Amino acid sequence: MNERTPGIAKNQLSWLVSCLLLSFIFLALVLADSPPANALPFPAVKVRPLPAFARKYGMPCSACHLGWPMLSPFGQAFKDNGYQLGNDRDAPIYQDPGYWPVTFRITPIWHRDSTNRVQVDGPDGLNADEAKVTTHGFDWSGLDFHAAGTLAKNISFYVLPSSDNTGAFHFESVWGRLDNLFGSSWFNIKMGKFELDNLLSEKRILTLTSVAGTYANYHFQPLVSPGSRANGAILATEGYSFGIGDNQVGVEWMGHSKDDRTRVSASLLNSNDGNPSFSSNNGAGGLLTGRAYDGFFAASQAFEVGSLGLQRVGGFAYLGQAPTFPQYTQGGTPIDGTSIGNKSFYRLGLIGQWYLKKVDVTTMYFHGWDSGFLGSNTPANVALPIGAQSPTWNGGLFETHYTPNPQLVLINRYEIIRMSRQAFATNPSNFGDTDVLTFGYRYYPFISTRAGFAFHNEYAIEWVRGAAPVTGSNLATSSLLIGFDFDF
Amino acid sequence: MRTVTTKSIRIFLAVLAVSFLPALATAQQQMESHVGKLTGHPDAGKQLYFRYCWGCHGFRGDGTGENAPYLNILPRNFVAATFKCRSTPTGTLPTDQDLYNTIERGIVNSNMPSWITLTGQNRADLIAFIKTFSPRWLAEKPGEPLHIPAEPKLTLDSINRGKALFQKLECWKCHGQEGRGDGPSASTLTDNNDQPIRPYNFAAGSRFKCGSTNEDLYKIFNTGLDGTPMPSFADVVKPDEAWDLVHFLRTLQVTHKSPELTMWKSTKEGAEQVAAKMPSGTPTGSGVR
Numbered sequence: 001m002n003e004r005t006p007g008i009a010k011n012q013l014s015w016l017v018s019c020l021l022l023s024f025i026f027l028a029l030v031l032a033d034s035p036p037a038n039a040l041p042f043p044a045v046k047v048r049p050l051p052a053f054a055r056k057y058g059m060p061c062s063a064c065h066l067g068w069p070m071l072s073p074f075g076q077a078f079k080d081n082g083y084q085l086g087n088d089r090d091a092p093i094y095q096d097p098g099y100w101p102v103t104f105r106i107t108p109i110w111h112r113d114s115t116n117r118v119q120v121d122g123p124d125g126l127n128a129d130e131a132k133v134t135t136h137g138f139d140w141s142g143l144d145f146h147a148a149g150t151l152a153k154n155i156s157f158y159v160l161p162s163s164d165n166t167g168a169f170h171f172e173s174v175w176g177r178l179d180n181l182f183g184s185s186w187f188n189i190k191m192g193k194f195e196l197d198n199l200l201s202e203k204r205i206l207t208l209t210s211v212a213g214t215y216a217n218y219h220f221q222p223l224v225s226p227g228s229r230a231n232g233a234i235l236a237t238e239g240y241s242f243g244i245g246d247n248q249v250g251v252e253w254m255g256h257s258k259d260d261r262t263r264v265s266a267s268l269l270n271s272n273d274g275n276p277s278f279s280s281n282n283g284a285g286g287l288l289t290g291r292a293y294d295g296f297f298a299a300s301q302a303f304e305v306g307s308l309g310l311q312r313v314g315g316f317a318y319l320g321q322a323p324t325f326p327q328y329t330q331g332g333t334p335i336d337g338t339s340i341g342n343k344s345f346y347r348l349g350l351i352g353q354w355y356l357k358k359v360d361v362t363t364m365y366f367h368g369w370d371s372g373f374l375g376s377n378t379p380a381n382v383a384l385p386i387g388a389q390s391p392t393w394n395g396g397l398f399e400t401h402y403t404p405n406p407q408l409v410l411i412n413r414y415e416i417i418r419m420s421r422q423a424f425a426t427n428p429s430n431f432g433d434t435d436v437l438t439f440g441y442r443y444y445p446f447i448s449t450r451a452g453f454a455f456h457n458e459y460a461i462e463w464v465r466g467a468a469p470v471t472g473s474n475l476a477t478s479s480l481l482i483g484f485d486f487d488f
Numbered sequence: 489m490r491t492v493t494t495k496s497i498r499i500f501l502a503v504l505a506v507s508f509l510p511a512l513a514t515a516q517q518q519m520e521s522h523v524g525k526l527t528g529h530p531d532a533g534k535q536l537y538f539r540y541c542w543g544c545h546g547f548r549g550d551g552t553g554e555n556a557p558y559l560n561i562l563p564r565n566f567v568a569a570t571f572k573c574r575s576t577p578t579g580t581l582p583t584d585q586d587l588y589n590t591i592e593r594g595i596v597n598s599n600m601p602s603w604i605t606l607t608g609q610n611r612a613d614l615i616a617f618i619k620t621f622s623p624r625w626l627a628e629k630p631g632e633p634l635h636i637p638a639e640p641k642l643t644l645d646s647i648n649r650g651k652a653l654f655q656k657l658e659c660w661k662c663h664g665q666e667g668r669g670d671g672p673s674a675s676t677l678t679d680n681n682d683q684p685i686r687p688y689n690f691a692a693g694s695r696f697k698c699g700s701t702n703e704d705l706y707k708i709f710n711t712g713l714d715g716t717p718m719p720s721f722a723d724v725v726k727p728d729e730a731w732d733l734v735h736f737l738r739t740l741q742v743t744h745k746s747p748e749l750t751m752w753k754s755t756k757e758g759a760e761q762v763a764a765k766m767p768s769g770t771p772t773g774s775g776v777r
Contacts, residue, residue: 058555085601
């Protein structure tokens with residue numbers, strides 16, 4: 001179903017977007033003023049099998065999730081407390097012996113993805129041309145198996161084998177945690193592969209398309225020079241790969257007040273973006289990896305504002321290093337985990353989470369900096385090329401959710417990234433500037449303590465300045481998705 | 489004549505409506521909750537109830553949520569409006585503050601978690617809503633809160649007097665001589681849902697169902713835990729005696745550090761008794777006594 005004819009899908013796109021908008025507006029109108037969840041239709045036959053935590057504690061999904069998978073303040077406190085409610089019934093010994101802490105999640109979908117300039121073979125040779133490529137059809141997401149809970153009182157764990165949609169598995173999360181050490185909620189130690197203590201959790205993102213399934217700010221790396229990327233993929237010539245939204249490997253100290261209003265954490269992490277065996281690509285090697293360690297720090301404070309409820313503000317900092325040349329090679333290939341010539345990078349951010357009754361708004365300011373060696377892909381044992389400099393950029397995010405009742409979430413997000421200094425002074429000043437617009441909704445036809453199901457509909461579009469792989473024109477990628485997102 | 493009749497009916501209806509207005513207003517006020525400066529509203533509480541609570545307490549608030557069959561301490565039945573944790577005399581309704589405290593604290597050894605992460609306004613709204621489940625809140629007012637006198641100075645004499653009271657009031661029949669919840673009557677006890685219920689095991693816990701402070705303990709045996717076999721001793725224990733009993737009961741909590749336990753262990757008798765009660769052994773089971 002690939003199309004290579006520029007412009008052919010314009011009418012189709014308009015039609016699809018119209019359908020999306022109409023169904024969005026229809027559901028909004030029908031459900032926005034509808035009675036609360038109790039008055040909405042529940043399935044005649046109750047579903048008994050449980051997602052892991054709901055099964056253990058018998059709580060509806062809506063207790064811990066404003067709209068799953070996004071956490072509510074209660075759910076965040078439950079997570080911070082080591083998946084414990086603190087009523088002395090958290091240890092597995094109190095559970096039915098038939099309890100098994102596993103949930104799976106998968107999403108059958110129909111989606112349409114379109115990119116205006118994809119590198120293709122043409123009259124001028126291989127990879128010498130660009131074309132608009134649009135694909136659409138039925139599909140499914142990867143499969144997640146979440147296994148999490150407590151091994152004993154104050155010892156918690158999380159294991160998440162996750163596959164792509166071909167069934168190729170990797171471990172997205174693997175960690176154990178000692179909770180409430182010394183009887184204090186301020187001492188919790190986690191070790192393994194885990195999501196950074198991001199207030200805005202990418203693993204709990206409410207959007208699923210290929211464009212908006214991750215936060216652009218969390219994964220942005222400055223482009224080296226026009227034409228240095230194809231289809232957004234990182235070329236081997238780029239020196240390192242990092243996303244603050246990626247799960248990382250290391251150890252984390254986390255502390256919080258009893259009511260979870262105050263939260264702080266610090267992590268010591270491998271400098272290989274969360275990959276196993278000191279590699280850079282899920283064990284398969286690829287980019288250089290060395291012996292460096294990174295640090296991540298986060299803190300936030302929540303406060304009550306009258307009848308509006310809880311508001312939270314926080315900040316985070318990731319201080320990282322990446323090697324720039326191999327110390328040893330084997331058959332010409334760098335040996336994983338031995339590269340040297342470390343150069344630094346950092347990411348900083350401020351986040352606000354604002355709750356205005358049925359509307360919650362997340363705002364984020366993001367700032368990134370890379371060493372000139374990393375930005376220009378230059379080994380540290382040679383001189384920087386003329387014009388190379390440390391790329392610097394600023395980003396912002398504005399995300400709103402309107403939750404008229406626990407069964408419906410309307411979602412809107414706008415992300416913006418602006419380069420303030422290019423990797424090379426000769427690059428256009430707006431080269432790599434990125435905008436991402438997303439909107440959609442999730443409708444949960446039932447809410448139970450046993451299973452989760454969402455009807456998901458979303459549209460997202462991304463613009464990246466000058467990133468077309470051959471011509472250096474602007475790159476636009478859009479994605480439309482309709483599907484059933486469920487866990488059990 | 490017809491005009492007069494119509495006019496009379498209109499006047500009658502108007503008078504009827506006006507006379508019912510105060511009653512409606514009062515009913516609305518009774519369904520509100522008042523905790524400190526907070527005023528809870530049932531409409532807002534309803535939204536929260538159907539987000540957080542219905543899984544256990546049920547759509548109708550009668551404690552028959554879809555989890556109820558799996559819980560061995562049944563969720564509270566808000567229709568019956570019988571509450572364990574009160575500052576009010578046995579048989580009476582609790583104050584809004586009592587319910588607020590329960591939501592904030594949770595109930596240890598049950599499936600009721602602490603909802604301290606909710607805002608104060610959220611908790612007040614929830615209270616206002618759960619009061620709509622029972623007509624008792626329209627017909628009755630909460631009881632007069634118990635007056636708790638200042639705690640007297642802790643002494644060995646106080647602990648010993650409390651120990652004598654423990655025998656005299658026959659607390660041991662349910663709670664056992666060592667406070668382990670294994671008295672001779674323990675296995676026969678049921679709650680008002682005819683569910684077996686075990687007396688509190690002082691030796692294993694640091695928190696009580698209805699709090700963790702000395703004042704909470706004082707309150708528990710003075711108000712009783714309605715719906716359970718734990719009666720109120722308010723009519724048989726004087727305030728100073730009640731504090732003696734509190735001081736002694738604290739010495740039964742051998743795994744919880746307290747001034748009472750420290751003082752009790754400073755005596756030869758106390759040290760021997762605490763050592764005998766103290767659980768020992770390893771997590772693998774070796775050397776368990």
